[in-house]
Amino acid sequence: MRFEFNQFTVTALKWVAGIVLVVVAGVTYSKWWPVVSGWVDATLANESGESPDAHPAPKPDLDSGGNIALEVLRLSPQAFQNLRLTADSLRPIELTDYQRSITVPAVVAAKPGRSSVVVSSPLNGVVTHVHAVTGEAVTPGALLFEVRLTYEDLVETQTAYLKTISELEVEDREIARLESATQSGAISGRQLLERRYAKEKLEAFAKSQREALRLHGLSERQIEGIGKNGKLMGDLRIYAPDVDSHDHDQELHLSQADALTVGFTGSQATLFPGAIPTAKKEDHVLIVEQLDVHKGQAIVSGETLCTLSDYTDLFIEGKAFEHDIAALTEAASNNWKVSALINGSTGQQVIDGLNLAYVSNSVDPISRTLSLFVELPNERVRDVLNSEDQRFVSWKYRVGQRLELRVPVEEWKDQIVLPAEAVVKEGTDWFVFQQSGQTFTRVPVHVRHRDQSAVVIANDGSIFPGDVVARKGAHQMQMAIKNKTGGGADPHAGHSH
Structure with a gap:
């Protein structure tokens, strides 16, 4: 009975000693494992006939506690600049809304x-001056062309209207003479009545001629000018239109008023009557894309003169x-x-x-x-x-x-959204690099969605809002970690082709 008790005691002591040895080995793992690993590699190298220094054992990175931290990378100030890790790319994570697109x-x-405006001639004529050049920028109201009118119908209508106005003036003088003669009893009132009827006919004819001139494009101001000045309008000025505003007189610009020419940049010239000042039009610039006429060219009604864009x-x-x-x-x-x-x-x-x-x-x-x-x-x-x-x-x-x-x-509401350069893939895992001072720790994450520019990271506790991760350079930092651990760096790691 005593023999069995002593044997049991020895067995228990062996178990205790073994457990203590394992605990001590685990605690001092970082001290003896690099040495043993190097000795094993050297022994294998000797047996294969290679030099022990042919494949030196990698030196593991150690954290502040002396423990191996193979997934921690320390960057130099130069590395920060090489990777362009600025304050903008190292800001804390925030939950944002993500739109899958x-x-x-x-x-x-x-x-x-809207983008194209065709300028055409409303009447027949001959181009006497071209103020614009191809590619030039003009503003609404700028003078583009001057045309001498040869439109026979317009000339005849103006002539007939001017003749009617003259005949009306003659009738007015004759009626005034007959009225005084009738009052004195020198002539009968029948002649006066006939003259008044003739005047009414002329007024009706003048009214129809005025409407014909309006159909040709003349404004009321211009028609009154013909009767007042007794001169036909034979020169046509064509200006750059305004694609937005249409509140100025829609008239043929036949007057002799000063005009804003295309190349003019000062403030002394004036626009055609009713136009909006150039200062208000400066944001609306039209480009002369196509110029189809030249000086001395005969043009017909409706012919395209230029195209503005x-x-x-x-x-x-x-x-x-x-x-x-x-x-x-x-x-x-x-x-x-x-x-x-x-x-x-x-x-x-x-x-x-x-x-x-x-x-x-x-x-x-x-x-x-x-x-x-x-x-x-x-x-x-x-x-x-x-x-x-x-x-x-x-x-x-x-x-x-x-x-x-x-x-x-x-x-998607309240998501962790990072740029595509912030993650890197190795095998079946995706990683981000979390910053702590000059060191970055590789953290595995779950990528919910990824497109060409952004990734959506699952908010599962791997990283939290407020953590700082590198928003670019993940691929380069992954290669640096693999180089430090002794593994060959795959240049295509984290990239899809």
């Missing part, structure tokens, strides 16, 4: 009926697929803002906050695509005068320019 190809388009407001025409109709209808119903992406030599430019004007009600039968139109306010990037005081303007967005539209189709 679709991307559709698009092109900048003109607004039908207004690039102040444009459309972006996108082409979505037929199965996106429901999503586009939802976006239009909720008045969600649309973004445009333009690729350039300096990178991708994003235009946010654009309004979806309307979605087409028909599907193209050939391409099976649906058109949507987004309003695009334009802006001037160049506005100069040449040596002849001719003005030239360049616009930021050009008709025909290709881009992409990002149209929201679904909205």
Whole structure:
């Protein structure tokens, strides 16, 4: 019985000693494991005939407690600059609303009926002066052309009207003479009555001639001027129209008033009567796109003289697929803002906050695509005068320019949204890098949704609102960690091709 008790005691002591040894080994793991690992690697290298230094064991990163922290990366000040980690890309996480969107190809388009203005001749004539040049910027009210009229009907109508006015003046004098003679009893009142009837006929004829002149485009002021001055109007001035305002006299500019010529930039000249001052029109610049006439050219009524383009407001025409109709209808119903992406030599430019004007009600039968139109306010990037005081303007967005539209189709409330550069993928895991001073800890996260520009991170406790994570450079930091741990860095890690 005593022998069995001693044997049991020895066995228990062995178990206790083993447990203590395991605990001590675990506590001092960081002290002896690098040495043992290096000795094992060296032994294997010797057995394979290689030098022990051919594949040196990686030196693990240690945190402040002396424990191995292979997923912690310390960056130098130069590394911060290389990765462009500024205060904007290292700001705390905030819960924001995320709009899941679709991307559709698009092109900048003109607004039908607004972006193009055709200037035509209302009458036949010969061009005596061309004030505009192709590509020049003009404002509404600027003088474009001067034309000497050869419109036979207008000349004949003016001549007949002037003759009628003269005959009316003769009848008025004759009636005045007969009235005094009738009162004295020298002649009968029948002659006076006949003259009055003749005057009424002439007045009716003059009225019809006045209406004919109005149909030719003359204003009431100009018709009265013909009768008052006794001169025919034979010179026509054509001005740049105003695409917005139509409250000035809609007349042929046949007067001899001073006009604002195209190249004039001062304030001494005046516009045609009734026009809006140039100072109020400065935001509305028209470009002479096409000039179809030259000095000395004979023109006929309705012939195009030039085409003016207004690039102040444009459309972006996108082409979505037929199965996106429901999503586009939802976006239009909720008045969600649309973004445009333009690729350039300096990178991708994003235009946010654009309004979806309307979605087409028909599907193209050939391409099976649906058109949507987004309003695009334009802006001037160049506005100069040449040596002849001719003005030239360049616009930021050009008709025909290709881009992409990002149209929201679904909205998620209170989400953790980060830029696409803030996450990196390794195998089946996604990681972000959480900042603590100059060190960044790689933290696994669950990516709920990802597009070309942003990712939605699940709010499951891996990271919290208020944490600071690197919003760019995740791929480079992932490669740096793999290099530190001794693993070969995959240059395509975290990228999809």
